[in-house]
Amino acid sequence: MTSLMDAMVDPDILYSGVHFKRRQEDWMADRLSQLPDEILAFVLSFLSIRDAVRTRALSCRWRHLSPSLSALQFTSLSLFGRKDARNRTIKLDYQSKFxxxxxxxxxLYRGRNINTLEVHFALGNTFACHIDNWIKFVAEMKIERIDMDFDFMLLRKGDQRYEFPCYLLPAGDASYLKHLRLGSCLLMLSSSSACQLGSLSTLELCDVKVSPSGLNTIFSSCVNLISLKLLRSTLPTTLHINGQLPSLKTLVIESFDPMELGLSSMTLENFVFKGDADFSCCNVPFLKKVLLFSSGLWIFGKLALNIPQVQDLCLLINDQVS
Known part of the structure; x- marks a missing residue:
């Protein structure tokens, strides 16, 4: 048996041992690379997006493989392995890297059967052309759920909100989009946007600037909408939902400013409101669950008359709701 000392003295012995070890490693690597694409993609699906990207750099064989994922989640944590500090402005080079x-x-993505694209990162209108391309990817991949939050509070001073391009979404029967959640952006809608929104089952707008005409477009076009959430978004001082959403079952509204709110829906089952409002409600025969966060006592005088059929009622009264 060759001793370690012999190997140190005789370079040929040392070379042959190293060469054998390398051939062993190469053989193992080749065996793994010979597996079908579907199996390799399945292996990649257990990694984070960051590690999956790194793994594809191992060889040409892996370069064009994509993890078999049902959801693509792009966040600071998934790409960089860390969460962003909530009190610190995101720098331009960090945004560019993301x-x-x-x-x-x-x-490079070659996977199939994606149903969700999620992007949570502080991005403004500076990167509009890139984000627009991500929306085009959604259209090409027939994705059912979009969740994009651009965290406006962490943007650099002077950066403008990103304007979500509804016109890039598929329209009519070509649309697969069922769920849309937007945060910290602009949503400028017109009557021509109606055909892009008609397929939605759920819509959530959080800290979104939307015009009154845009809300009217939502109310008139989202005939399949089951759940609508308007959270800390721009709302008119007077808002009436009077049966424009024939499938609506859940309505959640959070408003910073006092408003007049009128509600009439033959299908509504769940209603949540946070804020200060002059509230009126009629023709809601199936409304069963109500949760109200309010700064006033106005609700006590009207609830018994407006919604006597409610089964679950939760009231949180405070001197000031923020």
């Missing part, structure tokens, strides 16, 4: 990573991943 955008490049998403661009690269989507460009």
């Amino acid at each position: 955008v490049r990573a998403v661009d690269q991943f989507l460009k």
Whole structure:
């Protein structure tokens, strides 16, 4: 048996041992690379997006493989392995690094059967052309759920909100989009946007700037909408929902400013409201669950008359609701 000392003295012995070890490693690597794409993609699906991207750099064989994922989640944690500090402005180079990573991943992605695209990162209108391309990817992949929150509070001073391009979404029967959640952006809708929204089952707008005409477009076009959430978004001082949403079952509204709210819906079952409002309610025969956060006592005089059929009622009264 060759001793370690012999190997140190005789370089040929040392070389042959190293060469044998390398051939062993190469053989193992080749065996793994010979597996079908479907199996390799399944292996990648157990990794984070960051590690999956790194793994594809191992060889040409892995370069064009994509993890078999039902949801693509792009966040600071999934791409960089850390959460962003809530009290610190995001720097431009960090934003650029995030955008490049998403661009690269989507460009090389070859997977199928994606139902969700999630992007949670502080991005403004500076990167509009990149985000627009991500929306085009949604259209091409027939994705059912979009969840995008651009965290406006962490943007640099002077950066503008991103304007979500509804016109890039598929329209009519070509649309697969069922669920849309937007945060910290602009949503400028017109009557021509109606055909892009008609397929939605759920819509959530959080800290979104939307015009009164945009809300009217939502009310008139989202005939399949089951759940509507308007959270800390721009709302008119007077808002009446009078049966425009024929499938609506859940309505959640959170408003910073006092408003007049009128509600009439033959299908509504759940209603949540946080804020200060002059509230009127009629023709809601199926409304069973109500949760109200209010700064006033106005609700006590009207609830018994307006919604006597409610089964679950929760009232949280405070001197000031924020």
